[in-house]
Amino acid sequence: MAAPIPVSVNIQTLDFDVAALQRLLLAGSGYEGAVVAFTGYVRCSNEERQVHSLELEHYPGMTEASIARIGQQAAERWPLLGASIVHRIGKLSPGDPIVWVGVSSAHREAAFSACEYIMDYLKTRAPFWKKELGPKGEHWVAARDHDSRRAARWDEDSTP
Amino acid sequence: MLKVLFFASVREQLGCAALDLEWPDHELDLAGLQENLCCEQGGQWRAVLEQDNMIRAVNQAVVPDNCSLQDGDEVAFYPPVTGG
Numbered sequence: 119m120a121a122p123i124p125v126s127v128n129i130q131t132l133d134f135d136v137a138a139l140q141r142l143l144l145a146g147s148g149y150e151g152a153v154v155a156f157t158g159y160v161r162c163s164n165e166e167r168q169v170h171s172l173e174l175e176h177y178p179g180m181t182e183a184s185i186a187r188i189g190q191q192a193a194e195r196w197p198l199l200g201a202s203i204v205h206r207i208g209k210l211s212p213g214d215p216i217v218w219v220g221v222s223s224a225h226r227e228a229a230f231s232a233c234e235y236i237m238d239y240l241k242t243r244a245p246f247w248k249k250e251l252g253p254k255g256e257h258w259v260a261a262r263d264h265d266s267r268r269a270a271r272w273d274e275d276s277t278p
Numbered sequence: 279m280l281k282v283l284f285f286a287s288v289r290e291q292l293g294c295a296a297l298d299l300e301w302p303d304h305e306l307d308l309a310g311l312q313e314n315l316c317c318e319q320g321g322q323w324r325a326v327l328e329q330d331n332m333i334r335a336v337n338q339a340v341v342p343d344n345c346s347l348q349d350g351d352e353v354a355f356y357p358p359v360t361g362g
């Protein structure tokens with residue numbers, strides 16, 4: 119089993135700079151040969167509903183701990199050197215970035231898999247909730263079976 | 279004291295974000311707490327809290343079934359998560 123790695127978790131209302139986040143991820147050992155990063159954005163429509171804005175709610179304390187645990191689980195499964203997750207809360211507009219997940223490793227296979235794993239688990243375990251505000255009023259986004267299935271496949275296939 | 283938190287659509291349906299409850303003079307588990315809330319709060323609390331997809335957490339860890347509670351615990355009720 120791999121040793122714990124630094125997992126940076128930031129829950130914030132402020133926008134983030136993906137270039138700066140990636141640089142921070144690399145300010146480490148020098149053994150990093152690969153960084154894989156994902157950014158998720160607010161879309162202008164969802165399930166044919168126009169989205170004027172999105173409100174992101176979270177469970178202070180549990181959200182941070184949940185994401186940190188997901189990051190450490192990824193590090194136990196793949197040889198990662200670092201992981202960093204940023205997730206915004208509060209009121210966001212279409213086109214705004216919501217979430218950033220970056221992982222570093224010596225080689226690319228671990229980084230590709232771990233980044234996807236962290237996102238799949240974040241979407242199904244981290245306590246956030248989205249409420250869309252649109253022309254017809256407010257709508258709480260519903261959890262999708264698709265996301266549950268994506269997370270479940272990591273449980274079935276334990277090969278990295 | 280027990281702290282009980284409600285999030286997202288659950289909070290809106292109940293019209294309540296948080297409750298501080300005195301610790302009772304008997305043992306209490308999560309199912310018992312939920313039943314007490316349904317009885318004491320009335321209205322649509324039972325219909326809301328007994329929804330199939332409700333998630334319960336005790337001290338910030340999800341509890342799939344039931345568990346015993348202790349004085350000082352934090353309990354949360356919330357709908358399936360939709361972050362990311």
